[in-house]
Amino acid sequence: MQSNTTGRIELQSDAEAQARLAAIVDSSYDAIISxxxxxxxxxWNAAAERMFGYGAGEAVGQSIxxxxxxxxxxxxxxxxxxxxxxxxxxxxxxxxxRKDGTPIHVSLTISPIKTSEGKIIGxxxxxxxxxxxxxxxxxxxxxxxxxxxxxxNQYAVILAMVKETSRRATSPQEFERHVRxxxxxxxxxxxxxxxxxxxxxxxxxxxxxxxxxxxxEERIKVSGSLLTLNARAVQYLGMALHELGTNSAKYGALAxxxxxxxxxxxxxxxxxxLPVLQLCWEENFTGKPAAHHEANxxxxxxxxxxxxxxxxxxxxxxxxxxxxYVRWLLKAPVESVTAVRDNEEEPALxxxxxxxxRRARSxxxxxxxxxxxxxxxxxxxxxxxxxxxxxxx
Numbered sequence: 001m002q003s004n005t006t007g008r009i010e011l012q013s014d015a016e017a018q019a020r021l022a023a024i025v026d027s028s029y030d031a032i033i034s035x036x037x038x039x040x041x042x043x044w045n046a047a048a049e050r051m052f053g054y055g056a057g058e059a060v061g062q063s064i065x066x067x068x069x070x071x072x073x074x075x076x077x078x079x080x081x082x083x084x085x086x087x088x089x090x091x092x093x094x095x096x097x098r099k100d101g102t103p104i105h106v107s108l109t110i111s112p113i114k115t116s117e118g119k120i121i122g123x124x125x126x127x128x129x130x131x132x133x134x135x136x137x138x139x140x141x142x143x144x145x146x147x148x149x150x151x152x153n154q155y156a157v158i159l160a161m162v163k164e165t166s167r168r169a170t171s172p173q174e175f176e177r178h179v180r181x182x183x184x185x186x187x188x189x190x191x192x193x194x195x196x197x198x199x200x201x202x203x204x205x206x207x208x209x210x211x212x213x214x215x216x217e218e219r220i221k222v223s224g225s226l227l228t229l230n231a232r233a234v235q236y237l238g239m240a241l242h243e244l245g246t247n248s249a250k251y252g253a254l255a256x257x258x259x260x261x262x263x264x265x266x267x268x269x270x271x272x273x274l275p276v277l278q279l280c281w282e283e284n285f286t287g288k289p290a291a292h293h294e295a296n297x298x299x300x301x302x303x304x305x306x307x308x309x310x311x312x313x314x315x316x317x318x319x320x321x322x323x324x325y326v327r328w329l330l331k332a333p334v335e336s337v338t339a340v341r342d343n344e345e346e347p348a349l350x351x352x353x354x355x356x357x358r359r360a361r362s363x364x365x366x367x368x369x370x371x372x373x374x375x376x377x378x379x380x381x382x383x384x385x386x387x388x389x390x391x392x393x
Contacts, residue, residue, distance in 0.1 A: 031106075031127040034113060037084060039064045039076055042122060051106075051129055053099030067096045069103065083112050083123045093130065105134045146198045146231070154190070157235070158183060164300050178300075185210060185242035189234050200228045200338075203237075203279070207263050210241035214249045224265035227277065233337040236312040237279075237330075243301040244281050244328060252283050252326050259285030267334060275334040277315075283326045313337055 031048035035041050041064055044056040052059075052067060059066075065073055072095065082089055089110045095103050106127045113122040161182050169175035188209050192201040206229065207222050229237065245254070253259025265279040302319070305328055310317040315332025 028126075031129075032124065033059075033064070033127070034122055034124045035064050036122040037080060037120070039080060048127070051098075051104070051127065052096070058099075069095055069097055079110060079123070083110070083120060086112065086120060096127065104129055105131045143197060153235075154186060157186065157239075161300075164303070168300055181246065182239070182242065184213075185238060186235070189238035192238075193231050193234055198231050200230045201234050202226065202228045203265055206234055206238060207241060210238055211245050211261075211263075214245045214254055216254050219253065219259060220261045220263070222263050224263075224279075225267055227265070227267070227334075227338065229337050233313055233332075236309045237337075239304050240309040240328075240330070241281075243304050244326075247301055248283055248326070253285040254283075256285040259283060270331075270333075277330070277332050277334055277337050279330045281326070281328040285324055 028045060028047050031051045032043075032045045033041060033048050034043040041059050041062055044054070044059040048059070049055055054066075065076060068076055075094065079089065091107060091109045093105060093107050096106050097103055107130050109126040111124050112120045113124055114120055162179055165178045165182070166175055169178060189201075189206070192206060192209060193199075195201075203224055204222055211217075211220055248254040248259075248261060253261050261281070261283045263279070263281055265277060267275050268278055270276045305319055306317050310330060310332065313330075313332035314336040315330060317328065317330045319329075320327045
């Protein structure tokens with residue numbers, strides 16, 4: 001009698017243990033799959049359905065090879081041989097296929113399935129989807145390479161900036177002030193890039209960020225189409241905007257009691273039909289500025305506006321100065337200012353770019369049809385789907 005009672009208790013304990021195990025398997029967030037030594041699937045939990053897209057009815061009885069990319073199927077044969085020999089298999093990362101053919105990265109843990117006598121009859125697999133983790137790691141590696149690349153380029157820019165500023169400074173104080181202001185301008189572009197994980201920044205926020213230190217927001221109007229610039233364009237166009245703002249604060253619209261600045265941009269086809277960014281800085285003022293500006297094609301600002309920035313963006317630039325107005329027009333292929341190119345070797349502001357012997361050309365905007373469109377005091381009408389900002393707040 002006692003023997004029968006003991007047997008029933010053992011059977012009940014086994015049933016409870018199996019029920020608990022089944023509940024754990026069914027509720028697991030990891031895919032738990034069992035297979036025999038012929039690689040035929042014998043069990044398939046709910047997480048496996050979610051991960052791979054196959055229902056249990058579709059998977060059980062099928063070969064596990066349906067989850068393995070064709071070029072990796074030797075991996076399964078090796079696993080089966082190691083399981084047969086009773087070898088322990090450490091967890092490893094690999095690639096598997098979903099029902100729709102999408103590859104996913106998984107971390108696999110494989111254990112042998114044994115009978116009560118210890119005979120190996122199959123294997124259980126626990127698969128964890130690590131696709132998101134791998135993607136994050138990839139993005140971090142790309143970001144680190146991008147940051148490293150940009151920082152090196154910044155060093156080249158700063159070194160050239162220091163050398164060329166020293167050539168033109170009339171005193172140590174002036175040199176310190178110009179270098180500090182220009183490095184601060186680079187840092188503003190850098191901040192915008194950091195906020196976007198180095199993917200770029202739109203034109204409106206770049207203009208606003210670089211004109212903010214000069215104040216007089218009520219005199220500045222920003223208008224143009226929605227356009228996100230790549231990191232290189234953000235850096236070089238930011239430098240140009242800083243030089244324009246500095247000159248305006250000393251000699252132009254922001255140095256007079258009555259003056260205004262309009263920054264407009266649009267995308268228009270060039271002669272070959274390719275889309276080109278056309279960005280125009282236009283300032284108008286009345287009255288005499290606090291200081292008189294003499295155009296110097298060898299000056300640092302002119303080099304940035306007419307050579308360094310357009311050259312870095314594969315474009316061209318023109319500037320026109322006259323009594324009561326200044327206009328700067330940049331044209332650059334949209335592909336050059338928007339396309340993100342991994343590991344690109346972009347031109348730094350080298351000594352060749354800044355070489356004062358190479359005189360920067362300063363043609364009049366009136367020489368071109370497009371220049372005439374900007375020659376008036378009225379801002380260019382922004383097309384549909386544009387940003388129009390009055391002031392730089």
